Amino acid sequence: MAALDQTQVKEGIDQETVDAVREVGGAYKHGWATDIEMEYAPKGLTTDIVRLISQKNEEPQWMLDWRLQAYDRWLTKEEPSWAMVDYPEIDFQDQYYYARPKSMEVKPKSLDEVDPKLLETYKKLGIPLKEQMILAGVEGAENAPAEGRKVAVDAVFDSVSLGTTFKAELAEAGVIFCSISEAIREHPELVKKYLGTVVPVSDNFYATLNSAVFSDGSFVYVPPGVRCPMELSTYFRINAENTGQFERTLIIADKGSYVSYLEGCTAPARDIAQLHAAVVEIIIEEDAEVKYSTVQNWYPGDENGKGGIYNFVTKRADCRGDRAKIMWTQVETGSAVTWKYPSCILRGDDSQGEFYSIAITNNYQQADTGTKMVHLGKNTKSRIVSKGISAGHAQNTYRGLVSMHPKAKNARNYTQCDSLLIGNKCGAHTVPYIEVKNNSARVEHEATTSKVDDDQLFYCRSRGMDEEAAVALVVNGFCKDVLQALPMEFAMEAQQLVAISLEGSVG
């Protein structure tokens, strides 16, 4: 403890963090003194770090036990290698799981020090100056005067959920919408009942890791028969300090309820690749319906493939009751590496799963994404529409499973996978897995691969659009089926993102 007391805490380090570390300090006697020289919690993952996270979130014992059990399982698991993505080996003991890896000194002091390309992106998205500063991790941005309209997003910033704006109105309807850490404290019975029931602790390497170390995330409970009075939106950001990269989201739609949930993601540009491993679990009871939309715009790395987010995400929805419905819509434009398969367990009879996806990869981005439709109940239906766009040196893979179990009588699936190539150095791959174990099931799969046609581009340009506008227009047309599935305000943002992420892809 002496070492810790003597350590000079740099300006800007959260005093709470220091206090928390101090309190559990006894547990850190191994190597703590040397590690703390870094002025923030040590790298690597140990039971002590898990305890620290739990303590910081003021969690009850059962939650800590859950995390510790996950941690033990994680130690026995191996990183999956089957995806068509190639990245340098990740040293999981060289990561920060709680504290801040960058001191305040390296935080940009003003927007002038921020990567202009990133700012350009924010500007194009119509994000006001103050928000731009916050997003870019500029020192003291929170205190800057706000101008223009406020971005109507609830945000998970640095483990602090701001999703409280409409709390009163939501409470009136009986809807609980809060951070998961708050839910663990305030609604333990719900969390205990549902957490880990869709994505079990030991589901996969990254999900297990997340279960041990998740810092925060969102919690939604919609009671029976309630139609959530507004769209719920969470805005995730991997912040400059490299914390909050393991979000956990739990959504429960009780019988006959409905909720539409939007998730936005961004991250500031950093030279070093950052790890992101989130878990989303959705439980849909009888006659309930959930729409989950994502616009993922994590930092993709620069045009030479340096930096960017490694995005290993497990998302799964369980249609537990009869006639339950889930619709996943995702627009994936960011991340250096994407490993993500939002899935649907169609357990209830007549339940339905839909998956609409746009995955855009440019420069050296790699995406291996798709879905799993697991048909367990009778008359279950699923629909998959996937649009993959590759430009630059990018590799884009659709990987999907459609599984018709023996009891899934008359189950139906329709899959459509379209790939669009821009230029001749990128790749598009489609890997569909189909398992049918009963005769009455019907599975349809259609796939196309095409190139952005020079004649189309010339036609647009001869009408006055520059090359990038022409590509954006043609690609937006290609993605139309999926863009239409997005809620209105997200569709606009997504369209602009399509244009932005393909900049520099031609010519």
Added chain:
Amino acid sequence: MLNIKNLHVKLEDEDKQILKGVNLTVEAGKVHAIMGPNGSGKSTLSYVLSGKGGYEVTDGSASLDGQDLLELEAEERATAGLFLAFQYPVEIPGVGNMTFLRTAVNAQRKARGEDPMSAADFLKEVRKTAKSLKIDAEMLKRPVNVGFSGGEKKRNEILQMAMLSPKMCILDETDSGLDVDAMKLVAEGVNALRDGKRGFLVITHYQRLLDHIKPDVVHIMANGRIIKTGGPELALEVENNGYAGILAEVE
């Protein structure tokens, strides 16, 4: 207005000369027609002027109101006031016709430093113009040229032309694939745009389009050159005697 001097063009990837010294001047407010047999270089001329890739200009020049066209990107030529009505308009799946038009109009306005047209103004304008070309509202919503009939595609080209109000219009075989009624409609659309200032270059195989769009000057093109220039009577001569006579006469 449009000045083409000694224009020589070859294919970029092949050693094949297509235009071998084209000289042509279209004055403001005039309609010039270019007729000629297949493979004479008519369509190549329209592509080269509008900036399509795959061609290499080996000699000569082309300018619009004194501005060197060959130095400009395709979109800059459009903004400078050049418009090409395509012989085979391209399909763009998923992009609504209206969205396409509005994107084009506002791209040109932006390039000229003007404010974008508001959605309401645009809608009013496009509906009015579409109505005059007998294009119904439903066609404006459909994806660009996807599933359009031949006549619809060509009317759509004229709609774009009207909305973009160019200085110089090139019509590349706009009559091909049209029945008589459709051709009349298209010709009426073009005639409505003849305002005494705008220049037209009408490329066609047949005289029949020129019955509806009356040219001031007719050029005959063969083997990469303009071999004969005359008045509207020249088109009639082609109609009656074919190109053989004129070709023989020149040689």
